[in-house]
Amino acid sequence: DIVMTQSPDSLAVSLGERATINCKSSQSVLYSSDNKNYLAWYQQKPGQPPKVLIYWASTRESGVPDRFSGSGSGTDFTLTISSLQAEDVAVYYCQQYSTTPRTFGQGTKLQIK
Amino acid sequence: QVQLVQSEAEMKKPGASVKVSCEASGFTFIGSYIHWVRQAPGQGLEWMGWINPNSGGTKYTQNFQGRVTMTRDTSISTVYMDLNRLRSDDTAVYYCARGVNGDYSWFDRWGQGTLVTVSS
Numbered sequence: 001d002i003v004m005t006q007s008p009d010s011l012a013v014s015l016g017e018r019a020t021i022n023c024k025s026s027q028s029v030l031y032s033s034d035n036k037n038y039l040a041w042y043q044q045k046p047g048q049p050p051k052v053l054i055y056w057a058s059t060r061e062s063g064v065p066d067r068f069s070g071s072g073s074g075t076d077f078t079l080t081i082s083s084l085q086a087e088d089v090a091v092y093y094c095q096q097y098s099t100t101p102r103t104f105g106q107g108t109k110l111q112i113k
Numbered sequence: 114q115v116q117l118v119q120s121e122a123e124m125k126k127p128g129a130s131v132k133v134s135c136e137a138s139g140f141t142f143i144g145s146y147i148h149w150v151r152q153a154p155g156q157g158l159e160w161m162g163w164i165n166p167n168s169g170g171t172k173y174t175q176n177f178q179g180r181v182t183m184t185r186d187t188s189i190s191t192v193y194m195d196l197n198r199l200r201s202d203d204t205a206v207y208y209c210a211r212g213v214n215g216d217y218s219w220f221d222r223w224g225q226g227t228l229v230t231v232s233s
Contacts, residue, residue, distance in 0.1 A: 040219035049208050049223035097217050101174035109142040
């Protein structure tokens with residue numbers, strides 16, 4: 001199974017500042033056949049299901065604010081929130097969908113400093 | 114609009130079975146895989162498997178092999194997740210989610226979740 005490891009486990013950032021969450025996979029999720037990274041990022045607020053923010057490592061889902069961006073390739077990925085807003089307080093998960101079983105990172109809790 | 118609506122919360126005793134439903138609307142039911150993901154209280158997300166509503170084909174993670182069965186009823190655009198021999202550590206919110214890009218896909222829509230509580 002591919003193990004997804006996120007860092008940090010929790011993060012406190014001031015409003016308007018940049019937040020960065022990292023995700024490392026135990027093996028590459030880049031497929032040479034299509035040159036795509038099978039990596040998604042989700043946001044989960046309390047009492048709600050997860051919501052996809054980013055897929056293919058860097059493609060923003062329709063309707064997601066452009067302050068959210070994803071980067072990286074192979075085994076190392078980053079979710080960046082360029083200017084933190086109050087409504088961004090949540091837990092963030094990365095997920096690989098390249099192999100079975102699909103696996104998620106342990107989550108990063110983002111709070112306001 | 115695209116929606117996945119799940120059945121209500123369930124309370125079960127250890128050793129019993131539970132069947133959670135997920136009704137799809139707003140999209141072509143047989144055109145997308147439906148995955149099941151669970152989340153224990155205060156914990157992270159655990160993928161359980163998928164069902165292809167078109168063929169009825171399924172794939173389950175090893176952790177649930179022999180205990181989970183996913184089925185579908187195309188006439189009512191509904192998928193089901195059956196989990197048997199319940200244990201206390203099966204207490205979790207169970208989500209269905211749509212894989213919009215075939216088998217190897219991110220999950221772009223989620224059901225609201227169904228809390229299953231296993232307790233004697």
